[in-house]
Each structure stands twice: as structure tokens, then as C-alpha cells.
Amino acid sequence: MTTPFLQRELIVGLDSGEWRVDSIDPDAMILGPVDYGWSRYRENRDVFTFGEGLLASSAIPGTRRMVFAAYSPQWESFYISSMGGAAYTFQHVGVNYVCLQGRCAEPSVLLLHNDGDALSVTLEPMPDYPEIWKGYQPRSELCDEENVIGIYALQHAIFDRFAGRFDPKRARAFVVGPYAERTREGTIASSTLKKGKFTAVVDWCGRGGLGSRLLQQHNILGCLFGGNYHDPHGPRASDTDPYFVEHFGDKGAKVDRAATVKYYLDPKINTGGTLGVNLHNIGDMLMTFNYRSTLCSNDERAKQHKDFIVNHYLKQYNEETIETKSFDHCGEPCATACKKLNGKFKKDYEPYHALGPQVGVFDQRAAELLNDHADAMGMDAIQAGGTLAWIMECVADGLIDPERFGFPPAEKLRFGRFTASTDEFDLVADSMRNARYAMALIDAIRDDERAALFREGIRIAAHELNEMYPEHNPLCRAVFLSNGEQGHMVPNQYWVPGMGSPMPLMGKYYVYYGGGYITPEDLGRKNVERMVYELINDNCGICRFHRQWSEPLSGVIINDRFGLNVDFKAHHFELARQIHEHENGKAVPWETQRMADLFEGYMDYCQRSGSEDNSMFRWQGHKDSLVTAQAFWQAILEAQSKAFEGGVDGIADVRTPAQYRQHVGG
Template sequence: MHKGLFAGGKVCEDAVMYEQKALHIDLGTGFYRVERIRDASVLGPIDFGFREWRRSRAFCFGGGAFMGSVLPGSNRLMFTGESPCWGGFYVSTMGGAALTFEDVGLNYVALSGRAAVPSALILRREGQEEVEIEIVPVEVGALRLRCEGEDREAGWKALERRMWDRYASTFSNPPRVLAVGPAALATDFGAIASSKIDSKGPTHVDCWAGRGGLGSRMAREHNILAVVFGGSHVDRDLDDRKLADRYFEQRYKMRMMIKDAEATRKYRYDPDLKTGGTLGVNFTKLKDKVLHFNYRSVEWPKERRLALHAELVSHYLEQFNRETIEKKQFSHCGEPCPAVCKKMNGPYKKDYEPYQTFGPLCGIYDQRAAERAVGFADLMGFDTISAGGVVAWLLELVDDGIVEPGAWQLPGRPKFSPDGFRVTEDSEHNASLVTTLLQGIIERRPGLDLSQGARVLADRLGAQTGRLREVRDRLVVNCSGEQGWMVPNQYWVPGMFSPMPVMGKYYSYYGEDFVPPRELGRMNAGRMVAELMLDNLGFCRFHREWAEELVPTVFREFWEQDVDLTAHHRALARRINAYNRSSFYESQRTVAVLHGFLRRKAEEGTPRPELEAWLQRFDADPREAARDFWYEIRKGVDEALER
């Protein structure tokens, strides 16, 4: 990889063409080749991954144009491929891991074929031109082992530790280990996980490419359970802090780290709210907009939702602030970053969405109980957002008597109402049911087989119980094609329930304001283009406040590429949109989420005549109104991307 360095808009004498390297591996034959890319249509890992997905449905990972640089957030590792749960091209990202991946001297890796036995892929480059490649057998039982002296090292953590102990000494610098857990083999929504490395090896600070089930894709389609990579390759990067500061000073009149600290205040610490991180800030600000008990709360009056926040969520939030914020248990993903967004309590990392889906959505309002649920889901390698959404649905089926507790080896029904809820005891009771259900999913017990996804399971449960409509109506997911599904991100806004080609990420507008659906579709498309650009350049979206504005300038000057990045990524979004198509909701509860949002905005006094008109239509016929609302969003998306 060669980079042309620019200062003050002038090309340095040693600037050369922007060249990239991709390693293609056929896991079935062991054949591999290195491709040198000088193609203006491939600017980053999403371009490359989409190209390879179209050609051969390859599974790919790689870093962006600035991996290894001093720019904060520029070392995200990007994964692309066919999502087994969503059912189309998907992008999933992992913080910090590209900092080590750069040591391999590659931009991208593309995997095709299937290893003969469950295996680990080893990528090592120690000074030489060629990358050493090993495909070594892995015992599936390693996913269920506990490593001596480390009580929490089960599941993917056990596999990661085994790979580290076996291979770390063969690298001159500490390598990074990617691993999957049992969920990748048992379900279609298994994640890829990796720990931040320190001098002693993997730490408690874990990083995830969680959404989209690409861990399941890597394990089930390619028979790869782990990847170990690293080396000593030294490349030329944007490592001149003075040059980086110059870009920021020209745009913002402040140095890079000062601007980044300002832009990432939410993720570090917000003194106005006296909390920090996604968990602290969101639970502080959302209040009556938090989603409870498998979304039942969207049909409750505002007074009841506010009371629930005051009585239960406040306990949950107070524990977090006392244990994590006051003690400043902060860390980062592996690259030095002022956001220090990893909010910890000992071995537990506290992010909003896992602690929301395995928190209020499952009727859990105590951090100890939530740690039990999230901790188990994490170790098993689930996409915790999807796992929490699915388990909340299963709990409601039991609570409503559609499925009896004994059918899933549960000792009783959940406490699934705020009335008389005991915050500690009932949270712990619900958490115990959650872990039993998760264990049943891993073991693929009768009625809990999610190997083909949640919508297929809903149809099976509906057939078994004779109550198909009731089973489906309680499952809140976005739909794609015949079987594709995705538990939505946990914000009660229409943007998270939009017909976008990629859902489960932030490729849509999720502002709290009411926007007419056609306009919302156009805004969604704009957000998809901007988020794709950040992903394609390898940036963490937590830095988007400045990165969306400044990175295009830095890219053009640093790489000597005369590229309109907005037009480039609109074209990429348009192509993805042509292949991936959402389908309308199957669930009445999802319709209720939209209906409740419109009702809430009307109660808040939103002065939009379109809001009143849509609310009247939802009041008259919710499902037909939701269908029209959904199609209007889709039209807006298509119009914006076709420009």
C-alpha cells in the first residue's frame, strides 16, 4: 500500500498512485492469490466487499484508507458478505481491530469456499513481502470450554484465549484474534467478537461486529471459527499529527484532539447530564420513549411510561452512574481515542442497546440481573440486540399463555408488567428465564430452533400452537424477502422501521421529530450515503460530527484522488438498494410502534398538518395506513438514490 502525502494542497515529490492489496483465499482448496487494485471504483472495504459479494458471495473483511493513521476512529475493521438473517448484502463493523490488521500489509481479505473441518485462519507478515497463511483445525468443543483461572472465559472467549496461547508467540507484535461463539453455529445471528489486547493478552474490553449474523456466515458457510492476524509490516500513514492538526485548524479553528473531544462528548462524559456513554445518555434523555416489555409500552399513556421510568429505569441508571461513571471505568476499542466509549463495570461492557434489549425490553431493571443476561449472550457470541429482541418476544408468548413454560424448560412465567414489579427480585427472575431460553437456543431445543431465523420459528410455533396470528403479531422485526429479519435498533422512531436495503445499522434518519414519510425516505437515503462513506473509509460513526465534513477533503488531498465521495457512495447505495429489498411488516405490534409514535407526537403538539392526517388514517385502519406509510418512505428512498 502506498500513500501520497499532501501538505497545503501541494503534492509531495514521492506521491504515487493509490494502490491497494487484496488477499483472496479459497478455503476448500487452500489456493490463494494477492490482487493489486488500482481501480477508482474500489475506494474502501465496502466497495471491495460488494464487488466480491456480487461475483461469488465472498465473505470479506478489511480496513479503510486511513487505518494506522492518527485520525481518531480511523481503525475500524469492516466485514461484508451475505447476511444469513437479513438475506442480502450486509456491512458489520468492529472498533480498533484495523490497527493490528494494517500490520499484515493488506487492505482486504476475501474468503470463498469451505474449509474441510472447523478451522482457524492465521495471517502473519513478518517483514517479508508475502503473507504467511495457515488454515488449522479447531475443535468445536473449544467454544464450550472454560480456561483455567478465568471464570468468564467460556464460549468465544475460550476460543480466543486458546488461539492466543497457541499463536501469539509466533508473532513479533501482539496479534488480534477474531472468534465466534456457539450462537454462530446454532443460529443465523451469530456475531464476530474480539478483545482489545494488552501486554498480557486479551482483556475484558470486547469489540463486536454484531449485526447481520456475519459470524454465522463465517462459521456455517466457510467453516472458519477464528482468525488470528498481525505482523511487523511498516507502512507509510498519515502519522504526522501536525499535518492532521492543520486540516482541523483550517476547518474548525482548533486542533484535532480538541475538536474530537468536543464531537464525542456523548460517548465520553456529558457534564450537563452528569453521565456518559450510550447507556447513560440515552436512558437519561429518552425517559417515556424507552421501550418496555416487548414493546407493549408503545400503547400505554405517557403518564404510565413516565412513572415506569421514575420507578424502575431510574434505579437501573443510578447503578450505572455510581458504578461506572463515578469510578471512571472507561476504556477504548484498541486505538487511542478521546471518546473512551467503552463504559465498563469490571468485566462487563455497558452499551445502551444490549442493556436495553436485555433490560427494559425483557423486563429487567437491575444491573446485576442485566449483567447476567447480557454476559451470557455475549459469551455465547450472539448479536445481543437481536438476541434480546427475540427473547423478549419468547417471554411474552409464555406470559400470554401461548406457550407453556414447561415446553421450554422454564420454571415459571415472567413478570411482564410494571404493576407491582419488584425491581431486584423480578429482574433477577426474568434474567434467569432469559439465560434458560438462550441456552435452549444454543442447544436447539424443540420450539427454540433459530437456525433459520425468527420468522421461520414464528411460523413453526404458530403451527404448533394453532395461534399463528398471535405469535407473529408479537414479533417486532424489520422484514426482508421471504425469511429475512432484523430486530430494530432501540429507538421509538419511524426511521428504525423503514424499508431500507440494510437495516439494523444507522443507515437511516433516527431523529425524534415527525417527518412526513416521503421526506423521511429521502432523509434516510441521505443518511445511508453518509454512513456508507464513513464505513468505506474505515471510520467509527461516533466521530461523524467532523468526519463527514472533513474526511472527504483529507482523502482527496492525502491520496491525490479527485473523487466526489458523496456521488460515489450514492451510487454504491443505489446498487445495494437494487439488490436488497425490504418487505412489509408481518407484525401488528410493529404497526402499533408506528401508530404510538404518531400519537405521541400529536400529544406533544407537533404543528404539522401531515401528522394529523396520518394519525387519522392510523386510527381508522392501522395496518392499511402503516402499509401506505411504509411505501411512501420507500418511494422517497428510491427517488433520492436515483438522483
């Protein structure tokens, strides 16, 4: 049955506190929060938007992400980042999207509450937030801990002060932490609640520094949202199951479970979740000690993987989290239960890799301590891991004087060189030593003026350190992507050229990141394809863990539900093309020798013994590896531009099995 295609936006003027709700023109071709954010951004770069997808009120798992879009001060571009499960609560506010304009006079919290009949919007000043971040005693009925800091503290304080009129089952908050105030890389965090009590699951709008944007541009510390609005047309499972049966041969819940098994528990490898699956499968492509493992032989990495990861780091995780099935969901009912827990610590691959092996931490106790501290400060774990690992290498190798920046001396860490030997590296004690060192760096960068240059991010800090220490060249050890004059991003933690691509939004999965050598021409085209399909997920508010069905099917369901006739691939190609066109020209080639080493090492790895495949010879064995790597980068960029210019017909179709059979005439 078709539902009226009615969408509503809430526009909040932060200077005055005035707000209004407008209907969105059905012909505006706004199909979701990315379309919405992009359209408002093009009208005025200084707005901040967030919202839900068109299936948020459905019973389909994975459809309740809250999607944020705004200018990224870190990447110097339009950026999109989404938070798991938050739209499961946000749907009860009764608007699809929120647009923040202007700036509050004081640091404030935005309250969005719908009592079932009417929406209320309030801005509440919270001038004591710096003290709250330092420590807060939560009410025992909300939390088992006695004192919490950072993002955890601010969430508790907001609930204590403002949640009185909210139904505790339909209230949730997102907040920023101290790193949103001090850096361009701050996140937005949101803990899930069960029966009115905070759980260990925290969801993140993690990449791109949108937390910094929210606080520094708009003076917003967070938002408490919820209420009792119910979509009268919200489809039930019985309404959407026929689509799954037709296209995948089974009901939605079963199809979804099969499509997401690796995120739950893969019985064939006896682990699950991103951390378990990737640590298991990464093998001799492990990146450790600030990527220095990639400079070593395959066998050295394989030995480190076996002795440090399989026999210890992964073993602990499997025993403590997988065997006990300590799983939970992101806040929306979802049998995938991708949140893997050990007590109060939630574990995902990239945080526990970047703030794990990359910083010389191979023990779960040490990684838990470090990740929890970075989380509390509102840091992006990938960005933090890449930056801290680089600083630790610079300190350990004597490239910079730690005392000059308020950092502990080099003797306090165990990071001097790559090792795959447990005789040389005590997996428990040395991991804890490195974790504590990394935590000291986090605190120094936050509070110590001597370390202020690191608040500008790894790119600016690396260039400035090179001027301070020209004889040591600390820049050459850093791994980051560059955009615009100062924009930067630590790449996602996969050792593939795709993660270094010059796409308009990096730090996400708008790239091809599978293994294997493919030419830069193919890589550029595949990057554009992935951006198109990842945009479908983000614009529909769908978690990419469910992408096996969501990419080919979500458009079919939405078209039928709202009586639309939109070609989703074409629509999102055009969205991608517009973003590319608008942000084009900001991409900067790889700047550092370590980036070139990563590229060269990957080529050698793919080439290795026995192959007669000579298609990658042109990228190997040149005297200046950075120049060669930059030529590869340039070739990707040109291929991307060509793919955008070539139009949607050049984008391969992603099909359901039924669509595939129809395509091949079966």
C-alpha cells in the first residue's frame, strides 16, 4: 500500500532560538538525509544537518541510522557521517531532518521532544560543561560506575538535568567531548539505553570532525531527543517480507541474518564482528608499529600475526567476547548484534587496530584502557591511532624531543622498532606501557600548550615538525591523506591503495577497498561505483553492514512504499557527481615517504613469487618511490574524473539474485 510522500524538516535558528517545521517539496528529489544535507549545504555552507532515512519507521533491521552532514573542518569539505541506531529513537521526534543555522550565544544543549501531539524545541545553556567533562557522578539507576568523564559524563549530566519530561524508553542523546573543543577531529557520540539505563554500547558519528564543527561553529554541546510521535504508516515485517522473498527467496529476517553473519558470528572461523573477522583474515597483511610492519617481509608479518594476534590478542577476544556471546545491537532491534563487548568495553576492528597494533598494543586489557580514554575524550579512534603511532615512532627514534611538547620520555614506551618476537616484546607489559604512553599523549595534546601544534592534526603537525627538525624529517614517517590547504585524514585501516584514493570524501568507505592488484584506471572507476552505492546506504539511513540486500533492494521498497519511480542508481550517481564537481580540485597527492612505502610494499606483495603477471611492473622498481606513488595516485584521480564524466551507464549494477537471473535471462 502506498504511503503519502511527506517529509518534514525542522529548522532551528541558534542565534534566536526560533524554530519552525516545514514540509519538503515532494518534487525536490530529496530522498534522504544526504540529499537533504547536500541541498542545504549548497545553499549555505554554515549549516549543520542530521536526520533519518525513509525506512526508519519500518521493521527492517539496519534502517535506523542517524545521518549527519555538514562542512568538515578536518577534511575541508562537505562530509557525511552516520551513527548506528539513533534514528530508532529520533523517529519519535516526528520530523525527518533537522537543520541548525547560526550559533548559540553560549554553549548549549538542543532538546527535541514530541509529546505525541506537538513538537517542542529548546536550547539550554550548559556553561559548566568543562567541569562536567573532567568528572561527573552518575545516578546509580542510570549507570553502575561511580565517576565518568568526557562524553560519558556529558550524557549523564544532560539526562539528569533535562530528561524529566522524556519517556525514558524513547529518549537518547548525542554529545561531543573535549577534543571537539580543542581540535578539528572531534566526534559525536551517543550511548544506547535499555530500560532507561545506559549500556556499554556507544555509537559514533566518528570521522570527519563533525563534533568539532557542531561545537566550534554552532556552540552546540549535544542534543537530547525523543518523544511519543509514531509514524501511522510505518511498515511492518509482513509488509516488507514479500520483497525479500521475491528477491532473495526468504523472509527479511532470515535474509538479513545470512547477509550479516560475519558481523554476528561466523561458525566457519569461530569468531565474529569486524574485530574478530578482520584479525583472523588479515594474516600477513597486518599493519603494526605505525605501519612499519609493511616494510618487513611477508614471513615476519605472518609470524607476528600468529604469535601476537592469533595466539594472544585475538585469542583473548574470542574467549572473552565470542565464546560468551557478549553481543548487543546499536540501539535498534537487529539480530546481527554486531556490537561485541567485554564488560563495559565495546570492540570494533578499526579502533582496536589503530589504537591497538598500530600503537604497539597487542593485549586486550591495554587496548581497552586506551580506547576507552580516547572515546571519553571524543576522539576519532582511527585518526587518534594514526597520529599517536606517528608521534610514538618519532619519539622512540629520537626524531623529536618529547620534553619540548610535554610528552613523557622515550624510555616510557616500547616502540623502537618492529618486532615479531615475544622474547623481545612482552605482549602484556609492553602493550600496557605503550597504551599508557599513548594516553599521556592524548592528555598532553588536550591540555598542555607545548603540544598545541598537534591539535591542528597530523598533517600540519608533521610539516611544522619538519621545520623544527629538518635534519630528522619526521614528516616522512606520517601516514595521512591531504585535502585542501590543511585538510587531512588518517586512512581506514586496510592496506590497499583504495584507502588512499583521491575521492571527495575520504575516511569512509566511498572507495574500493578489496584486495588484489587492479590498475589505477579500474580502481578509479570502482571507487566511483562504491561511492554511488554507499550513498544509497547513507541516504536511506541504512547500516552498511546490511549492504548485501540494501544496495539492490532499498530503492525498490522505497519506490513502492511512496509511489515513486526513482532510478536509485542514477539518482545517487548524480548526487555523487555533484559532490565530486563541487569539491573537485581539493585533492592533494600523497605527501610522505611512508605513504609511498605503503604503496610500494603493497605492489610487491601482490607481485610476489611465481607470478607472470606484469601489468603492475610500471609501478615498481623506480628510483623515487614517492614520485611513482604519486603518479599512481594521479592516475586514480583521472580515472575517477573520467568515470564521473562518463555518466551512470558506466556504473555496474548491483543486483539481487532475482534481478541477476532476470538480467541473464534465467
